[in-house]
Amino acid sequence: MRLINDLKLKVWRQDGPDAAGHFESHTVEKVSDEASFLEMLDQLNERLILENKEAIVFDHDCREGICGTCSLMINGQAHGPQRGSTTCQLHMRTFKSGDEIVIEPWRAKAFPIIKDLMVDRSSFDRIVEAGGFITAPTGGAPDANLILVPKPVADAAMDSAACIGCGACVAACPNGAASLFTGAKISHLNVLPQGQAERYKRVEAMVHAMDDQFGSCTNHGECSSACPKEISLDVIALMNSDFRKSKSKNRKALSRS
Amino acid sequence: MNTILNAKIPSGALHEKWDNYKADAKLVNPNNKRKFKVIVVGTGLAGASAAATLAELGYQVDAFTFHDSARRAHSIAAQGGINAAKNYQGDGDSINRLFVDTIKGGDFRSRESNVHRLAQVSVDIIDQMVAQGVPFAREYGGMLDNRSFGGAQVSRTFYARGQTGQQLLLGAYQQLSRQIGLGGVRLFNRTELVDVVVVDGRCSGIVVRDLLTGEITSHAAHAVVMATGGYGNVYFLSTNAMNSNVTASWRAHRRGAMFANPCFTQIHPTCIPQSDESQSKLTLMSESLRNDGRVWVPKNADDVRPADQIPESERDYYLERLYPSYGNLAARDVSSRAAKRLVDKGHGVGPLKNGVNLDFSAAIARLGRDVVQERYGNLFQMYERIAGEDPYSTPMRIYPATHYTMGGLWVDYELATTIPGLYAAGEANFSDHGANRLGASALMQGLSDGYFVLPYTISNELAPLLNKTIPTTDHPAFVQAEAEAHERFSGYLNVKGTRSPDWFHRELGKIIWDYCGMERTQQGLEKALSELPALYGEFQKDLRVTGTGESVNQTLEKAGRVDDFFQLGMLMCRDALDREESCGAHFRSEYQTDEGEALRNDQDFCHVSAYNSTGDPMNPDLVEEPLVFETAQLATRSYK
Ligand SMILES: Cc1cc2nc3c(=O)[nH]c(=O)nc-3n(C[C@H](O)[C@H](O)[C@H](O)COP(=O)(O)OP(=O)(O)OC[C@H]3O[C@@H](n4cnc5c(N)ncnc54)[C@H](O)[C@@H]3O)c2cc1C
Numbered sequence: 067m068r069l070i071n072d073l074k075l076k077v078w079r080q081d082g083p084d085a086a087g088h089f090e091s092h093t094v095e096k097v098s099d100e101a102s103f104l105e106m107l108d109q110l111n112e113r114l115i116l117e118n119k120e121a122i123v124f125d126h127d128c129r130e131g132i133c134g135t136c137s138l139m140i141n142g143q144a145h146g147p148q149r150g151s152t153t154c155q156l157h158m159r160t161f162k163s164g165d166e167i168v169i170e171p172w173r174a175k176a177f178p179i180i181k182d183l184m185v186d187r188s189s190f191d192r193i194v195e196a197g198g199f200i201t202a203p204t205g206g207a208p209d210a211n212l213i214l215v216p217k218p219v220a221d222a223a224m225d226s227a228a229c230i231g232c233g234a235c236v237a238a239c240p241n242g243a244a245s246l247f248t249g250a251k252i253s254h255l256n257v258l259p260q261g262q263a264e265r266y267k268r269v270e271a272m273v274h275a276m277d278d279q280f281g282s283c284t285n286h287g288e289c290s291s292a293c294p295k296e297i298s299l300d301v302i303a304l305m306n307s308d309f310r311k312s313k314s315k316n317r318k319a320l321s322r323s
Numbered sequence: 324m325n326t327i328l329n330a331k332i333p334s335g336a337l338h339e340k341w342d343n344y345k346a347d348a349k350l351v352n353p354n355n356k357r358k359f360k361v362i363v364v365g366t367g368l369a370g371a372s373a374a375a376t377l378a379e380l381g382y383q384v385d386a387f388t389f390h391d392s393a394r395r396a397h398s399i400a401a402q403g404g405i406n407a408a409k410n411y412q413g414d415g416d417s418i419n420r421l422f423v424d425t426i427k428g429g430d431f432r433s434r435e436s437n438v439h440r441l442a443q444v445s446v447d448i449i450d451q452m453v454a455q456g457v458p459f460a461r462e463y464g465g466m467l468d469n470r471s472f473g474g475a476q477v478s479r480t481f482y483a484r485g486q487t488g489q490q491l492l493l494g495a496y497q498q499l500s501r502q503i504g505l506g507g508v509r510l511f512n513r514t515e516l517v518d519v520v521v522v523d524g525r526c527s528g529i530v531v532r533d534l535l536t537g538e539i540t541s542h543a544a545h546a547v548v549m550a551t552g553g554y555g556n557v558y559f560l561s562t563n564a565m566n567s568n569v570t571a572s573w574r575a576h577r578r579g580a581m582f583a584n585p586c587f588t589q590i591h592p593t594c595i596p597q598s599d600e601s602q603s604k605l606t607l608m609s610e611s612l613r614n615d616g617r618v619w620v621p622k623n624a625d626d627v628r629p630a631d632q633i634p635e636s637e638r639d640y641y642l643e644r645l646y647p648s649y650g651n652l653a654a655r656d657v658s659s660r661a662a663k664r665l666v667d668k669g670h671g672v673g674p675l676k677n678g679v680n681l682d683f684s685a686a687i688a689r690l691g692r693d694v695v696q697e698r699y700g701n702l703f704q705m706y707e708r709i710a711g712e713d714p715y716s717t718p719m720r721i722y723p724a725t726h727y728t729m730g731g732l733w734v735d736y737e738l739a740t741t742i743p744g745l746y747a748a749g750e751a752n753f754s755d756h757g758a759n760r761l762g763a764s765a766l767m768q769g770l771s772d773g774y775f776v777l778p779y780t781i782s783n784e785l786a787p788l789l790n791k792t793i794p795t796t797d798h799p800a801f802v803q804a805e806a807e808a809h810e811r812f813s814g815y816l817n818v819k820g821t822r823s824p825d826w827f828h829r830e831l832g833k834i835i836w837d838y839c840g841m842e843r844t845q846q847g848l849e850k851a852l853s854e855l856p857a858l859y860g861e862f863q864k865d866l867r868v869t870g871t872g873e874s875v876n877q878t879l880e881k882a883g884r885v886d887d888f889f890q891l892g893m894l895m896c897r898d899a900l901d902r903e904e905s906c907g908a909h910f911r912s913e914y915q916t917d918e919g920e921a922l923r924n925d926q927d928f929c930h931v932s933a934y935n936s937t938g939d940p941m942n943p944d945l946v947e948e949p950l951v952f953e954t955a956q957l958a959t960r961s962y963k
């Protein structure tokens with residue numbers, strides 16, 4: 067174990083959604099290189115409490131890269147400098163004594179700041195509520211092996227389904243667009259045989275819910291590089307192509323019924 | 324106070340009970356369902372599946388979670404898989420075999436009727452989740468793939484890479500989202516239950532705190548479901564998500580719901596060992612790794628050579644040696660204790676000598692790196708991130724850690740607690756796993772409870788309430804509970820002592836881990852029971868919570884949770900002291916065979932220990948529910 071000293075943190079503090087925010091400076095000493103980045107913040111918070119100050123608010127839960135709760139722009143990068151991982155998976159061995167670290171919340175219109183580093187990402191839930199599901203009420207499902215799913219299809223669905231809903235893609239996007247997130251959910255469901263019945267209805271509803279809340283995509287590709295699950299830009303292509311088709315397919319489906 | 328427990332087990336042969344129950348259950352006419360309000364607290368697997376299904380049936384559902392989204396519950400972290408008696412592999416599985424494995428895995432401390440029902444509905448869960456779009460692993464022919472898990476000799480575990488919990492939870496979350504979109508469910512996110520309200524002996528609703536504004540409000544309903552997860556974080560360090568806590572169950576307990584088998588807590592054999600004092604949580608490495616990894620330590624305790632320089636003849640593959648028929652797949656408690664004993668004797672590996680090896684070199688040689696990567700790629704990557712070592716070339720280091728709690732709110736066959744109108748589902752109840760849970764069975768149980776059990780049993784409860792008025796939130800009981808909640812939270816802010824909630828949590832965790840962890844003794848438990856009240860007294864006098872109660876204050880949230888963990892910790896130690904036998908994960912050193920295996924005492928302890936709250940967790944009121952084994956043979960568990 068190695069100790070890291072003299073870490074100069076600049077942390078965004080903001081009392082509430084409508085308050086003006088500011089950067090606060092802290093120097094952190096004696097952090098083990100085995101510690102995670104969030105454990106370093108825990109350590110700072112413990113100290114703040116001892117100094118009778120309010121602890122820095124930040125979202126986190128699983129601390130193993132799967133729940134999507136943690137966020138943070140670290141030195142301007144969503145989830146920090148380590149590719150393909152979340153803030154909670156970042157370890158202090160990535161830093162050295164004397165480093166300056168700027169810590170900010172996700173910055174996006176659709177993710178209003180709640181307090182300090184915590185933001186409101188419920189706009190993602192609205193997209194899923196609009197159509198990010200397969201209608202299959204409990205009870206009536208056929209035997210699970212009745213519909214065969216070719217392995218490459220199941221694998222492709224899983225690649226997209228791996229999205230953890232963290233919002234890094236939106237935070238990294240100069241336009242604050244949510245195409246990677248939305249495309250990932252659409253690609254998960256739209257490639258599976260079980261998802262075909264609602265395929266075009268789904269894409270239309272979800273894209274509209276997305277457009278209502280988020281900026282528009284101009285193919286920068288920053289989202290995919292920031293994504294901790296390395297969701298591929300292909301999901302956006304599939305979303306766009308299905309969306310275009312939905313314009314005619316949905317009309318046809320309706321006129322037949 | 325309850326003095327007799329009636330589990331309400333339906334009549335008939337074991338395999339007919341659930342059908343008999345459903346045939347007799349009262350139903351609510353579809354048009355009348357909307358007249359009933361059901362509150363579901365928790366949106367993990369158990370809560371999301373229950374809320375979605377109840378709303379599909381037509382009930383008005385209000386769902387509560389302290390998370391920012393229903394997609395984030397702790398269930399998301401489950402890695403390995405979910406069991407079901409589908410027998411798709413044709414390897415001899417059946418509902419009866421899953422039932423027997425679960426009873427035996429739980430060391431004969433669970434209720435036959437509940438476990439059998441679980442095995443029965445397990446098959447429906449897989450059908451439902453596939454229809455929902457869960458991308459389970461497939462064979463090249465397109466059929467579902469299975470793997471095997473500890474405590475079973477068949478391959479009945481369904482999985483989605485190493486992210487099974489995530490995919491199942493997203494399935495249930497999507498179904499719940501659909502209902503939210505349709506208006507069937509109202510979701511209250513970032514809202515924490517802080518009390519349960521009982522009027523004339525019935526649960527009438529809950530009191531919650533808005534975590535963003537600190538506002539305390541009441542919600543009334545015809546029935547309330549607690550699907551609030553387990554209490555493993557009482558140990559401070561565990562594999563549970565940081566925010567998992569016991570508050571919901573504990574507050575229900577204080578209002579009259581009995582708490583069962585609190586000392587039955589599971590220590591998982593394969594976690595990444597602690598690296599230093601600042602550590603905030605431990606990370607699980609899925610047990611599925613034991614399918615292909617071989618567990619060993621150096622035969623010589625002083626051997627500090629790197630793993631690849633220790634010749635085969637100087638390695639002790641102790642699980643294969645001690646338990647030849649199950650080998651590396653011996654049940655969790657058995658494997659955990661074996662690791663602890665070797666580490667205690669100095670055979671541990673790693674810089675702190677606090678782990679054992681989990682070695683994949685044989686599997687890589689036999690199957691090739693690609694196959695191993697396909698099966699465990701993301702787990703290997705996760706390990707590398709945390710430990711800074713590459714498991715393809717160096718064995719993983721693992722050590723047991725707290726993982727799951729079998730104990731929880733006592734429930735009967737209908738999953739009803741001892742407060743009428745209040746139900747408990749998923750890890751929050753004590754029902755199906757006895758003294759030890761088998762791998763891949765918690766996801767199964769949560770979804771079974773939420774999808775296939777509660778919707779029937781709640782209808783049975785609600786039918787007679789049609790058109791009867793229920794207490795509203797201006798009832799004095801609600802007003803009183805709100806006032807108490809205000810007092811509680813302002814109380815924490817007003818102590819103005821010198822130590823943070825986390826400090827107390829860490830100290831509490833050390834006591835519980837040392838004396839009520841993997842091995843327990845009378846002496847140790849008595850020591851814990853003398854230290855805990857003292858530390859709790861300090862907590863009440865010397866706590867410091869900065870900030871206010873009017874905006875997000877995670878320190879304040881933590882204070883409330885630690886308070887409840889303290890009280891639970893006392894009850895756990897009481898229960899562990901009282902149970903003078905070793906069974907499953909509860910290992911009392913005084914009760915072991917010459918070979919060091921658990922020595923059960925069926926004469927005196929073949930029962931569920933359920934506790935009434937007396938207000939003083941040091942002196943709870945114990946009521947026993949005798950367990951009767953009519954189908955499974957009450958036998959000594961052996962994985963040899
Ligand atoms: C790392 C890990 C891996 C695992 N792997 C497996 C596996 O492979 N297979 C398997 O079968 N099991 C596994 N388990 C166990 C399994 O994941 C859990 O037992 C199960 O998911 C619990 O589900 P639940 O719905 O009961 O509770 P949770 O998922 O814990 O959900 C609890 C819910 O309650 C809410 N809540 C809690 N308290 C309150 C409150 N006071 N107010 C409002 N809301 C509240 C939370 O917000 C959350 O929504 C694993 C567990 C861990 C820790």
Ligand code: SF4
Pocket residue numbers: 228229230231232233234235236246247250289292293294295296297
């Ligand atoms: S697509 Fe990637 S970055 Fe965007 S929410 Fe999903 S996991 Fe996060």
Ligand code: FES
Pocket residue numbers: 125126127128129130131132133134135136137152153154155
């Ligand atoms: S805290 Fe769960 S992904 Fe980071």
